[in-house]
Amino acid sequence: MPEPTGVIHDIGYQRYTGPRLGRRAIFGALYLHGLRTAFGLGRSAKAKIFPWLVVGIVTLVAAAAAAVRSQIGEVVMTYAQFADNMSWLVIFFVAVVAPELVSRDLRSGVLPLYFSRPLPRSDYPLAKLLALATALWLLLGGPQLVMFLGAAFTSGAGMRGVWNELLDLLPGLLYAGLWAAVFASVGLLVASSTGKRAFAAGGVVAVFLMTTPIVGVLSIMPSRAVNELAFLASPSTLVGGVGEWALGDLLGPQAPVPIGGFGPVYAVAAVLLVAGCVALLLLRYRKVAAR
Amino acid sequence: MTLIATESLTKTYGGGVTALADLTVAVEPGIIGLVGANGAGKSTLIKILLGLLAPTSGRARVLGLDPTTDSAQVRARVGYMPEHDALPPDLSAAELVTHLGRVSGLPRTVARERASEALRHVGLYEERYRPVGGYSTGMKQRVKLAQALVHDPDLLLLDEPTNGLDPAGRDAMLALVHRIGTEFGISVLVCSHLLGEVERICDTLVAIDGGRLLRADHISAMTSATDVLAVEVSEGTEELAARLTVLDLPVRRDGRLLLVELVDDATYDLILGAVAELDLPLHRLDQRRHRVAELFATREPSHA
Numbered sequence: 001m002p003e004p005t006g007v008i009h010d011i012g013y014q015r016y017t018g019p020r021l022g023r024r025a026i027f028g029a030l031y032l033h034g035l036r037t038a039f040g041l042g043r044s045a046k047a048k049i050f051p052w053l054v055v056g057i058v059t060l061v062a063a064a065a066a067a068v069r070s071q072i073g074e075v076v077m078t079y080a081q082f083a084d085n086m087s088w089l090v091i092f093f094v095a096v097v098a099p100e101l102v103s104r105d106l107r108s109g110v111l112p113l114y115f116s117r118p119l120p121r122s123d124y125p126l127a128k129l130l131a132l133a134t135a136l137w138l139l140l141g142g143p144q145l146v147m148f149l150g151a152a153f154t155s156g157a158g159m160r161g162v163w164n165e166l167l168d169l170l171p172g173l174l175y176a177g178l179w180a181a182v183f184a185s186v187g188l189l190v191a192s193s194t195g196k197r198a199f200a201a202g203g204v205v206a207v208f209l210m211t212t213p214i215v216g217v218l219s220i221m222p223s224r225a226v227n228e229l230a231f232l233a234s235p236s237t238l239v240g241g242v243g244e245w246a247l248g249d250l251l252g253p254q255a256p257v258p259i260g261g262f263g264p265v266y267a268v269a270a271v272l273l274v275a276g277c278v279a280l281l282l283l284r285y286r287k288v289a290a291r
Numbered sequence: 292m293t294l295i296a297t298e299s300l301t302k303t304y305g306g307g308v309t310a311l312a313d314l315t316v317a318v319e320p321g322i323i324g325l326v327g328a329n330g331a332g333k334s335t336l337i338k339i340l341l342g343l344l345a346p347t348s349g350r351a352r353v354l355g356l357d358p359t360t361d362s363a364q365v366r367a368r369v370g371y372m373p374e375h376d377a378l379p380p381d382l383s384a385a386e387l388v389t390h391l392g393r394v395s396g397l398p399r400t401v402a403r404e405r406a407s408e409a410l411r412h413v414g415l416y417e418e419r420y421r422p423v424g425g426y427s428t429g430m431k432q433r434v435k436l437a438q439a440l441v442h443d444p445d446l447l448l449l450d451e452p453t454n455g456l457d458p459a460g461r462d463a464m465l466a467l468v469h470r471i472g473t474e475f476g477i478s479v480l481v482c483s484h485l486l487g488e489v490e491r492i493c494d495t496l497v498a499i500d501g502g503r504l505l506r507a508d509h510i511s512a513m514t515s516a517t518d519v520l521a522v523e524v525s526e527g528t529e530e531l532a533a534r535l536t537v538l539d540l541p542v543r544r545d546g547r548l549l550l551v552e553l554v555d556d557a558t559y560d561l562i563l564g565a566v567a568e569l570d571l572p573l574h575r576l577d578q579r580r581h582r583v584a585e586l587f588a589t590r591e592p593s594h595a
Contacts, residue, residue: 012474016397019398021397022396026395029393029394029399108377109373109376110379112377117442118366119394289343
């Protein structure tokens with residue numbers, strides 16, 4: 001009879017004496033987990049469908065725009081315009097991903113497991129917020145990179161052409177960052193109010209879309225100042241207003257949102273909106289953590 | 292070293308509900324049972340010890356640290372298993388426990404190793420790669436215990452770990468907790484409203500009621516003083532009682548039984564000697580361990 005070659009020993013419980021990482025590493029772990037969750041990575045196949053469908057569409061649009069430009073030479077849309085044109089997709093992406101990030105945890109009761117660990121309670125919502133903002137920025141910025149690669153290496157103007165494209169791309173990426181910040185903070189705040197994912201998704205869509213009619217009503221009022229301030233009423237037109245003020249003709253020769261001389265007002269409003277949403281989000285999680 | 296100490300700890304919620312009232316208690320490392328009825332303040336105490344709630348007044352110390360000011364240090368060394376459902380259904384146990392290990396400050400590869408170790412110790416093997424949503428209640432309780440254990444804490448706070456389990460599951464969970472407290476070298480605070488359960492595994496018992504301390508002591512101190520021998524003879528109960536009283540053994544009657552306080556092993560000999568001398572048919576002679584519940588039962592009227 002052959003001797004047994006391997007024996008499994010139960011070595012019992014082992015104490016851990018190695019390093020324990022600090023707040024930054026913990027925040028990083030939460031952030032990365034959130035970012036992966038946003039794109040359905042490490043999750044079921046069902047959770048991957050929607051995020052990757054949206055990613056597929058925006059990439060396809062960018063590839064088509066790049067192809068048209070290199071073949072016909074016509075600029076279908078600028079880098080900054082790309083974000084504006086994709087706003088509907090961004091709204092739906094937020095409506096699906098924000099509940100996935102926060103409502104799920106509220107519903108399953110997993111939060112006590114986070115808050116009994118050595119992270120300050122504000123770190124949980126901030127890591128989730130940063131993860132959602134990054135996901136949105138990648139969603140809008142990635143396709144712009146595709147457009148840039150397409151344009152830069154078919155322009156025929158050598159390094160100078162690449163440099164010119166880069167100068168156009170950078171404001172576009174910054175503008176995408178603004179979209180990401182505003183939509184992530186508003187969307188996450190709405191989603192964190194309920195543990196029911198369907199309600200949270202509905203709430204996000206409602207906040208972004210139901211405010212558009214208000215803009216419409218205000219912009220046909222018989223006062224020019226009211227018309228020019230009307231775009232403050234909805235997050236997407238608010239972002240458009242800031243873009244109009246900061247980027248000017250990068251958003252196209254014809255201003256999509258005529259804001260007159262109120263540009264700085266729009267910029268301040270955007271900052272206040274983001275700050276307000278973050279403050280409310282932190283307040284919300286102070287309450288949740290004590291439960 | 293004192294494991295947990297509280298000093299006049301009081302917690303009043305908004306609306307005037309008093310959850311803890313002037314609670315002063317100190318316990319040594321080991322397995323501690325925290326018993327009390329539902330609403331006695333057990334969960335509030337745990338949340339204060341974790342630094343999730345600030346006490347209205349008084350102080351608490353856990354592992355020598357103040358949870359209100361050093362909450363991060365306390366939480367790095369403490370594992371917490373909540374009472375209610377706390378598991379996202381679509382993650383696998385391995386992923387969840389690994390992730391929570393990282394949130395406790397473990398490096399990535401260590402978190403993965405320790406997560407599978409912790410799940411193995413609680414008795415989850417191949418199942419750990421399946422989504423938690425399909426687990427039985429017993430398996431879910433084990434995952435909750437594993438996530439509290441993953442970062443190798445010095446103290447485990449378990450809130451009703453046997454909740455929702457069938458009798459066999461309860462026994463398995465209690466055996467597991469006992470093993471953690473004895474073999475793993477981790478102190479455990481077990482909360483329960485079932486005294487009979489925790490008294491089987493703990494060394495120290497803390498009983499609270501209405502936010503007040505009823506009693507806190509070593510379990511041995513609570514039971515040894517009350518151990519009695521129950522003697523039953525088919526006939527001649529009266530004669531035996533008289534005989535034992537002569538021998539300086541105080542006797543109480545309990546129906547057909549004679550209850551004799553057990554002083555030491557000599558008590559057995561004295562009783563057996565008396566029975567033989569009187570030539571009585573001995574029916575039984577056994578040691579009766581007074582259940583801790585009786586201690587509280589006798590105290591409760593004075594409290595109420």
